[in-house]
Amino acid sequence: MRYLEGMLRVLAVLCLSLGVPAPTSGPFFRGDDVATLSARLRDTRLSFAEREALREQLVALGEDGARALQRNLEERAGRIEERAQKHEKRHLAELEREARKLVESRLTKSVQGELEKLRKQVAELRADPQLSKERIHEVGDPARERLAQLLDVSIDDVLAAQAELNAARQVLIEDLFELEEDFKWWTRCNDLLPERKRSKALADPTARWPEIERAEAWICRMATPMSNADRETLLRNRDLERQLAEPEEAAGILDLNVLRIHLGLNALSLDLKLCDAARDHSSDMRTLGFFAHESPVEGKRTPWDRAARFGTSASAENIAGGQVTGAGANRGWWYSPGHHKNMLGGHARVGLGRSETLWTQMFG
Numbered sequence: 001m002r003y004l005e006g007m008l009r010v011l012a013v014l015c016l017s018l019g020v021p022a023p024t025s026g027p028f029f030r031g032d033d034v035a036t037l038s039a040r041l042r043d044t045r046l047s048f049a050e051r052e053a054l055r056e057q058l059v060a061l062g063e064d065g066a067r068a069l070q071r072n073l074e075e076r077a078g079r080i081e082e083r084a085q086k087h088e089k090r091h092l093a094e095l096e097r098e099a100r101k102l103v104e105s106r107l108t109k110s111v112q113g114e115l116e117k118l119r120k121q122v123a124e125l126r127a128d129p130q131l132s133k134e135r136i137h138e139v140g141d142p143a144r145e146r147l148a149q150l151l152d153v154s155i156d157d158v159l160a161a162q163a164e165l166n167a168a169r170q171v172l173i174e175d176l177f178e179l180e181e182d183f184k185w186w187t188r189c190n191d192l193l194p195e196r197k198r199s200k201a202l203a204d205p206t207a208r209w210p211e212i213e214r215a216e217a218w219i220c221r222m223a224t225p226m227s228n229a230d231r232e233t234l235l236r237n238r239d240l241e242r243q244l245a246e247p248e249e250a251a252g253i254l255d256l257n258v259l260r261i262h263l264g265l266n267a268l269s270l271d272l273k274l275c276d277a278a279r280d281h282s283s284d285m286r287t288l289g290f291f292a293h294e295s296p297v298e299g300k301r302t303p304w305d306r307a308a309r310f311g312t313s314a315s316a317e318n319i320a321g322g323q324v325t326g327a328g329a330n331r332g333w334w335y336s337p338g339h340h341k342n343m344l345g346g347h348a349r350v351g352l353g354r355s356e357t358l359w360t361q362m363f364g
Helices: 002-017 033-041 048-060 063-106 109-127 133-151 155-161 163-192 208-222 228-243 247-262 272-288 303-309 326-334 337-343
Strands: 316-321 349-355 358-363
Touching (some): 033 048, 048 063, 048 163, 063 163, 133 247, 133 326, 133 337, 155 208, 163 208, 208 228, 228 247, 247 337, 272 303, 303 358, 316 326, 326 337, 326 358, 337 358
Antiparallel strands (some): 316 358
16 A cells, blocks of 8 residues: 555656656545645744655645645745845844954054055156056056955855854855745745636745855955945945946946045045036937947036036046946046046036947946
8 A cells, every 4th residue: 555655656656757647646645645734834843855755745645735835935934034134134233243353454564554555656647747547557557456355355265264154154054045945835825826826925036145145245345444434435425326227326426436545545425416427428328329429419518517407517528438337438438547647636516328339437
């Protein structure tokens, strides 16, 4: 009897894998099978393999088994989600503390002296009336790269320095892995149910880990030594950037501000109106087929006209073409003497606007 029952269950699993309706009644599919399997599945001591096997058996029992498994998965997801949220909160708080400690440990007296020397080199470069692309490569690039080495930390840097944090992060990864695997089972169960009986209780958790990685990157970014004013500017910019049409516009503005902070310059406030004016000029250049600071469009002839048209003011403008990222546009401007000086000038506000591979950067 046990042999025949086992064979019939194997047949049911095979039918489901082939898209053939599985048998759900008969002498070997007793009415208490679903209840028995569901009760066993609630045992928290089950191994991964044991849990998977029980799930397969429930799914093989057809609609009743699928719905019972789905209820189990929904209850389990609630417990794992609560646990994952606690682990995530603790992990991010620890990461913030350890990232700052790591940066501070680097800033010895000799390193402080090196920072001042590097910043002075770039300031003198910027002030040179004969500034050339070659000098930027020769002096600016090494200084910029060294400043980033001294002032920036990555998640990998922090995890390498803090084994306990790395272990806690692995626990969080395991939580999210369980949520994702359970969601796959839950979706499979939903597909076996009639439309009217399908559940909407669970949300797809696959975006959770990328969100955590972005939070980690932001925490590491904010560990860079900066003034309270610069920190407040970056936080305000982060709130405002959600209103930008293009994610790369926000990324380009942050990239510029990181460079300025490295060089000891103030961070620039994101001006949404300057972004609108900049994006409009990039769009005009693309659609009308020109590439210049002077526009053929009436009322938009100069950067000052364009800024005023959108209800703000401008002090300088950069334009670029051919780049696919905001950081790429910044890199192009870094090597162009006039644009280089604009980027590192004494501004308070910035706007960046993209239209495909055309970019306009405006300062105020």
